[in-house]
Amino acid sequence: MCLLQQFCNPLSQNISKTGFYAENTHFHSRKLQGAVNTLLLGAQAAHLGGRMEPNKPDNQMSETTQQPRSGIARHIPLLVILTVATVGFFTLGDYLTFETLRDNREALLTWRDANYWAMAVAFMAIYIVVVAFSLPGAAVASMTGGFLFGLVAGTAFNVFAATVGASAIFLAARWGLGQALTARLETSEGSIKKLKDGLRENEISVLFLLRLVPVVPFFVANLVPALVGVRFRNFLLTTALGIIPGGIVYTWIGVGLGGVFDRGETPDVSLLWEPFVMGPIIGLCVLAALPIVIKYLRGRKDV
Numbered sequence: 595m596c597l598l599q600q601f602c603n604p605l606s607q608n609i610s611k612t613g614f615y616a617e618n619t620h621f622h623s624r625k626l627q628g629a630v631n632t633l634l635l636g637a638q639a640a641h642l643g644g645r646m647e648p649n650k651p652d653n654q655m656s657e658t659t660q661q662p663r664s665g666i667a668r669h670i671p672l673l674v675i676l677t678v679a680t681v682g683f684f685t686l687g688d689y690l691t692f693e694t695l696r697d698n699r700e701a702l703l704t705w706r707d708a709n710y711w712a713m714a715v716a717f718m719a720i721y722i723v724v725v726a727f728s729l730p731g732a733a734v735a736s737m738t739g740g741f742l743f744g745l746v747a748g749t750a751f752n753v754f755a756a757t758v759g760a761s762a763i764f765l766a767a768r769w770g771l772g773q774a775l776t777a778r779l780e781t782s783e784g785s786i787k788k789l790k791d792g793l794r795e796n797e798i799s800v801l802f803l804l805r806l807v808p809v810v811p812f813f814v815a816n817l818v819p820a821l822v823g824v825r826f827r828n829f830l831l832t833t834a835l836g837i838i839p840g841g842i843v844y845t846w847i848g849v850g851l852g853g854v855f856d857r858g859e860t861p862d863v864s865l866l867w868e869p870f871v872m873g874p875i876i877g878l879c880v881l882a883a884l885p886i887v888i889k890y891l892r893g894r895k896d897v
Contacts, residue, residue: 672770675727675763682729690724690731695738696855706742717742718755725759728813732756733844737861740848748845749838756841757834760816764829767820796889797828802882805836806875808866839875 695702706713721735736756739748793800801824804815819829843866854861866872 671766675766679728682727687730690729690734692734692737692851692861695734695741695851699741699852699855702742714743714747714751718751718758721752721755722759722762725756725812725816726762728763728816732812733863736841736844737848737851740845741851745842745845745849748848749841752841752845753834753838756812756837757830760812760833761826761830763813763816764820764826767817768826793822793824796886797824798832799882799885801828801832802836803879805832806839806879806882808840808872808875839878843871843875 702713717739721732721739723729724732724735736752739752742748743751801819804810804818847861847863847866851861
């Protein structure tokens, strides 16, 4: 700023003292002198402002003031899901049951016959809520799809609703804890880095295994991928395809619920563990794990 003053002060003095231009240029010289004075005042203000807050740019101040609010807001969807899931676990267990379906089957079938697509949309909406909030009764909902709509349509409705619900809880977890945890994994070292790299290299195969292995709870297969930074595209693909085998089995059991209710019996869910059911699913698990095994063996040969 001092250099600017040394340059501009003599310039303003020469403009005011010179008489070469006399009357014709006197007006222009006054305008130039005013511009120089304005420039000096602006430089002084900028200099004082820089001395007062040298390390507080505007964008940094705005980020500082807005960051806490955005940090809290991104956790709201996951907090809502956890709250509803907790309340639903203690309050809805007695409603989403086979007994409820048996007691209301005549009314449901009558409404289905009169309003098929309205019934289908309502069913899928309820199923999406059950999956998204991890409410009890997902297995009952899957069998209800078979009971109301048959094997083909019931499987399609079940798979679509379960995929949408799983995507909802995945995105909620990703926007919340998933971002912070993923950022930490990206900067991790040692065994955690190896685990992260292995997951990235075999992401689709691991996701298929999570969907196909019967012992993995559905909500766990929804949350864990979101917390470790799995790509949403791969999650959506493997969910939509990976739940089809189990969806067919549950829907198939649901198709026969009418006869079970007529006999006054309770549906036998242990049928899921019969060899003719588990055999194909285990075969699909082996196919999903095959790329991982092949990459592992190739890596050992390279070593």
